[in-house]
Amino acid sequence: MLSYYLDLALRSLRRNKMLTALMVLAIALGIGASMTTLTVLHVLSGDPLPGTSASLFYPQVDPRELDGYEPGKEPPSQVTWIDGMNLLHAKRADHQALMTGGSVPLQPNQSNVDPFYSNARYTTNEFFPMFHVPFLFGHGWSQSEDDAKARVVVISRTLNDKLFGGKDSTGQTLRIKDVAFQVIGVLDTWRPNPHFYDLYMGRYSASEDVFVPLTTSRDTRLEHDGSTDCWGSGGGDEEHAETQPCVWLQFWVQLDSATKVAAYKDFLTHYSQEQKALGRFQRPVNVRLPVLMEWLDINKVVPGDVKLQTWLAFGFLLVCLVNTVGLMLAKFLRRAGELGVRRALGASKREVFIQLLVESGVIGLAGGIAGLLLAVLGLWLVRLQPSDYASLAHLDLKMLLTTFLLAVGSTLLAGLLPAWRACQITPALQLKSQ
Amino acid sequence: MQIKPILAALRRHKAGTLLIAMQIALTLAIVCNALFIIQERLAHLSEPTGIDEANIFVVKNEWVGAPDTIKVDAMMREDLQVLRQVPGVQDVTPSNSYPLRGNGWDDAVKLNPEQLQDTSGATIYFADEHFIDTLGLKLTAGRNFRAEEIGRMDMRYKLAPPVVIITKALADKLFPDGNAVGKTIYLIGGPGTVVGVVDLLQAQSVDRWASGFAYRSVIIPERLAMSLGSFYIVRTKPGQRDAAMRAAYTALFAHNPRRVINDDDGMLSFTEVRSRAYERDRGMAILMGVISVVLLAITAAGIVGLTSFWVGQRRKQIGVRRALGATRDDILRYFMTENLLISFGGVLLGAFLAIAINLWLVTRFEMHRLSMVYLLIGVVILLLLGQGAVLAPAMRASRVPPVEATRSV
Numbered sequence: 042m043l044s045y046y047l048d049l050a051l052r053s054l055r056r057n058k059m060l061t062a063l064m065v066l067a068i069a070l071g072i073g074a075s076m077t078t079l080t081v082l083h084v085l086s087g088d089p090l091p092g093t094s095a096s097l098f099y100p101q102v103d104p105r106e107l108d109g110y111e112p113g114k115e116p117p118s119q120v121t122w123i124d125g126m127n128l129l130h131a132k133r134a135d136h137q138a139l140m141t142g143g144s145v146p147l148q149p150n151q152s153n154v155d156p157f158y159s160n161a162r163y164t165t166n167e168f169f170p171m172f173h174v175p176f177l178f179g180h181g182w183s184q185s186e187d188d189a190k191a192r193v194v195v196i197s198r199t200l201n202d203k204l205f206g207g208k209d210s211t212g213q214t215l216r217i218k219d220v221a222f223q224v225i226g227v228l229d230t231w232r233p234n235p236h237f238y239d240l241y242m243g244r245y246s247a248s249e250d251v252f253v254p255l256t257t258s259r260d261t262r263l264e265h266d267g268s269t270d271c272w273g274s275g276g277g278d279e280e281h282a283e284t285q286p287c288v289w290l291q292f293w294v295q296l297d298s299a300t301k302v303a304a305y306k307d308f309l310t311h312y313s314q315e316q317k318a319l320g321r322f323q324r325p326v327n328v329r330l331p332v333l334m335e336w337l338d339i340n341k342v343v344p345g346d347v348k349l350q351t352w353l354a355f356g357f358l359l360v361c362l363v364n365t366v367g368l369m370l371a372k373f374l375r376r377a378g379e380l381g382v383r384r385a386l387g388a389s390k391r392e393v394f395i396q397l398l399v400e401s402g403v404i405g406l407a408g409g410i411a412g413l414l415l416a417v418l419g420l421w422l423v424r425l426q427p428s429d430y431a432s433l434a435h436l437d438l439k440m441l442l443t444t445f446l447l448a449v450g451s452t453l454l455a456g457l458l459p460a461w462r463a464c465q466i467t468p469a470l471q472l473k474s475q
Numbered sequence: 476m477q478i479k480p481i482l483a484a485l486r487r488h489k490a491g492t493l494l495i496a497m498q499i500a501l502t503l504a505i506v507c508n509a510l511f512i513i514q515e516r517l518a519h520l521s522e523p524t525g526i527d528e529a530n531i532f533v534v535k536n537e538w539v540g541a542p543d544t545i546k547v548d549a550m551m552r553e554d555l556q557v558l559r560q561v562p563g564v565q566d567v568t569p570s571n572s573y574p575l576r577g578n579g580w581d582d583a584v585k586l587n588p589e590q591l592q593d594t595s596g597a598t599i600y601f602a603d604e605h606f607i608d609t610l611g612l613k614l615t616a617g618r619n620f621r622a623e624e625i626g627r628m629d630m631r632y633k634l635a636p637p638v639v640i641i642t643k644a645l646a647d648k649l650f651p652d653g654n655a656v657g658k659t660i661y662l663i664g665g666p667g668t669v670v671g672v673v674d675l676l677q678a679q680s681v682d683r684w685a686s687g688f689a690y691r692s693v694i695i696p697e698r699l700a701m702s703l704g705s706f707y708i709v710r711t712k713p714g715q716r717d718a719a720m721r722a723a724y725t726a727l728f729a730h731n732p733r734r735v736i737n738d739d740d741g742m743l744s745f746t747e748v749r750s751r752a753y754e755r756d757r758g759m760a761i762l763m764g765v766i767s768v769v770l771l772a773i774t775a776a777g778i779v780g781l782t783s784f785w786v787g788q789r790r791k792q793i794g795v796r797r798a799l800g801a802t803r804d805d806i807l808r809y810f811m812t813e814n815l816l817i818s819f820g821g822v823l824l825g826a827f828l829a830i831a832i833n834l835w836l837v838t839r840f841e842m843h844r845l846s847m848v849y850l851l852i853g854v855v856i857l858l859l860l861g862q863g864a865v866l867a868p869a870m871r872a873s874r875v876p877p878v879e880a881t882r883s884v
Contacts, residue, residue, distance in 0.1 A: 060780055067773050074766070108592075144703065146539050146735065156539040158735055218702070219541045262541070264703050271663065345840050346759055349512075353505065357766055360501045364777040367494035371784035427754050462490060 043399065050400035053376070060372065061404070064365050068408025068452055071361030073415025074354040076444045080416065081423055082351045083440060084433045085245070085343045089233035093173055094333040098294050098302065100128060101329040102313050104286070104322050105272050115339070116327050117270060119288040123321075129165060133308050134294035135301070136171035140164035141290045142242040142267045143258065145251055148216040149204050159200065160242070161251040163258035163265065169195075171295045172238070177201070179211035179226035182254055190260040195226040195252040220261045222253070234433060235342050237333060239291050241267040244342050245430035265289060306330045358451070365404070366455045373397055373463035384468035393464040401456025402449060409448025416444060481813050491781055492817055499821025499857055502774045504828035507853030508836065509763040511845050516760040520753040524574040525675030527611030530565070530711050531745040532720050533573055536727070537704035537735040548627045548700035550731060557730045558707060561722045563715030568609040568708050571601040571699040574677040575752035581685070582634065584693065585661040586649060595648045596688035598678040601628060601699040607673060609710045615643060617656035617671030620696040628697035635665030636695045642676045644690035662693065681752060683841060704734070716744060771860055778864035782810065786872040793872055794879025803873040810869035811862060818861040822854045829853065
């Protein structure tokens with residue numbers, strides 16, 4: 042029966058090619074635009090570390106002086122060196138790491154490679170286990186190397202390919218700002234999206250190429266980069282950044298259970314009270330402990346323009362669907378005579394209804410396929426854009442299925458009203474007026 | 476023209492009428508908000524920088540190794556000399572940043588060190604005595620820096636210059652009664668005396684977060700001499716920029732190869748700087764434009780399609796009217812008026828929808844309130860679009876011969 046309806050639908054669609062093309066095109070444009078923007082939104086609002094992110098937290102304390110205090114406002118989005126080190130050494134979490142970003146001049150030993158600058162991360166040893174960073178060769182450093190300010194470095198796979206031709210480079214020497222560092226580990230490809238652990242270094246930028254112990258970076262005077270926010274007498278004096286009233290470090294902790302989260306929040310409160318008693322903190326205690334995804338949300342990581350485009354595209358799809366409903370309605374009602382004959386010959390209302398739905402389903406399917414092609418084209422255009430997230434815009438299986446469901450589902454929905462109206466036709470009346 | 480029979484006819488096509496009206500309403504709501512966004516973005520990206528953009532390029536120079544501040548300062552001065560010798564170069568200045576760069580050093584300015592709240596935010600530009608001439612700024616009051624006033628600054632020092640030049644926008648904010656020259660302002664590291672005021676100089680960031688101090692800048696008489704490197708801003712003689720850029724690159728490396736000038740953004744003409752700074756805004760404006768045009772086309776096609784069906788359905792009735800004495804014009808006017816009625820309903824609903832969407836956008840996306848002009852433009856566009864779309868089917872209707880009345884189907 043269905044194949045008969047399909048045949049009828051195709052005949053009817055062929056009868057008025059212009060109109061069919063218009064309906065398919067409208068659906069395709071609507072679907073194409075919505076899927077392009079939805080895919081970009083989906084990629085940008087994704088979880089950077091699926092499976093792990095729920096146990097990663099970003100502690101915030103407020104070390105600022107009373108100047109400009111307004112109750113209820115967020116504490117600073119980074120920590121000072123003193124607080125960072127205190128919290129790090131307290132070791133109250135399952136894992137913790139203190140870090141900041143930078144840019145370092147690399148001087149390769151190979152004469153055929155010119156010196157160049159690379160993005161670097163200065164961090165403490167638990168960065169690697171806490172964020173489940175995959176290693177291709179070697180390993181990260183340990184607490185003792187942090188304490189000893191060891192001249193060790195972990196490099197990315199890309200950098201290893203560039204400098205060492207992809208071979209196991211552990212044990213080799215890399216000169217950074219005139220200091221010799223020993224390569225102890227090479228990471229496998231690792232690009233969490235967004236760049237959650239430091240949003241000031243490009244929200245969707247790739248992860249760094251060079252990882253150096255934080256203490257070593259201070260000892261060898263590697264400049265830090267990213268945001269430095271000072272208050273009071275703080276002048277952003279880099280030489281004495283350890284004692285300046287400036288926040289410039291990110292501190293992450295891993296807490297594996299809800300009890301530990303509650304305990305850690307208590308610990309932060311106690312810590313703030315203690316610092317206030319010591320006179321270092323002046324403001325009322327204001328601690329936060331957002332989980333990773335909350336932290337991204339608070340910082341509005343997904344660009345507003347992308348959200349706006351998604352809304353716009355869905356508005357567009359809605360207009361296209363209303364358009365299709367109107368055209369289908371006109372089309373079905375115009376065939377009242379034909380439908381009347383079918384009804385008179387014994388087809389039930391339900392059968393006529395299904396027949397018409399099949400016809401709108403065919404339009405939806407055609408629109409969906411064309412829309413998918415448009416979405417692929419649209420994403421290709423997005424990838425040509427210069428923004429740092431451009432290269433991430435790819436259609437995955439989930440989005441592919443969504444496209445089809447959206448296309449066919451919405452056209453069937455659009456076909457409901459016209460089909461229902463058309464099958465209300467009384468056959469006798471239609472036959473009489475012939 | 477009688478409206479009553481049209482309304483009576485429309486009542487028999489409720490669903491179709493409603494759908495067209497709804498489509499017009501949605502299209503109007505989206506199109507006038509899109510137009511408004513386009514206008515906002517275009518206005519934003521045509522804000523002037525105040526500098527001689529056509530003849531300026533910027534070199535991002537990074538040093539290799541770990542030279543100390545004194546060494547870096549000496550190397551920078553050599554570089555400035557080298558760049559001055561390049562054919563076509565008119566002037567050079569070292570700086571930490573330049574307008575439209577995107578980010579950099581922003582600071583709080585106070586009029587009194589005891590003040591709790593800052594008086595204004597400001598962009599910090601490091602400069603030497605060539606800064607004003609290189610950028611092509613206009614000094615409106617006071618004087619330029621003298622060569623002996625130019626200091627050496629590392630990231631490790633405090634920001635407390637003895638003298639500063641500020642922009643007119645900042646001077647107006649700090650000293651509304653005028654005459655900023657000779658007054659003292661407080662930066663984060665300490666006080667500085669204003670010796671000059673320049674007319675127009677845009678901030679390094681044009682993003683929304685920096686819009687509070689868009690044209691407020693403080694020019695500091697120091698060379699930012701840090702091993703990480705800094706920028707050289709070069710002004711060339713008219714028409715010689717591209718050649719000078721190539722020559723400058725070669726000359727710098729010939730003089731001292733221990734440096735990095737990135738292939739990607741190491742040397743940028745200001746034209747390139749501008750296009751990079753506004754890429755997102757321009758992209759958004761283009762996208763909004765394309766969506767609006769396609770949306771209008773689809774709505775027009777929808778109206779053509781639906782009206783064509785109605786004309787086809789009513790051939791007999793049209794024939795009867797013609798036979799009873801209606802002229803072709805009467806028939807044409809009938810369909811035009813019918814469309815106008817539907818469109819009016821649509822734009823009325825659409826106007827409310829447009830305002831509602833705009834109010835929602837204001838809260839969600841920090842946009843401004845929709846100006847009524849855009850709503851009006853949208854309404855006119857849609858009414859004209861409707862009339863234009865209905866014209867072809869209406870003409871076809873008017874050509875239906877009176878004899879149609881006598882035919883049965």
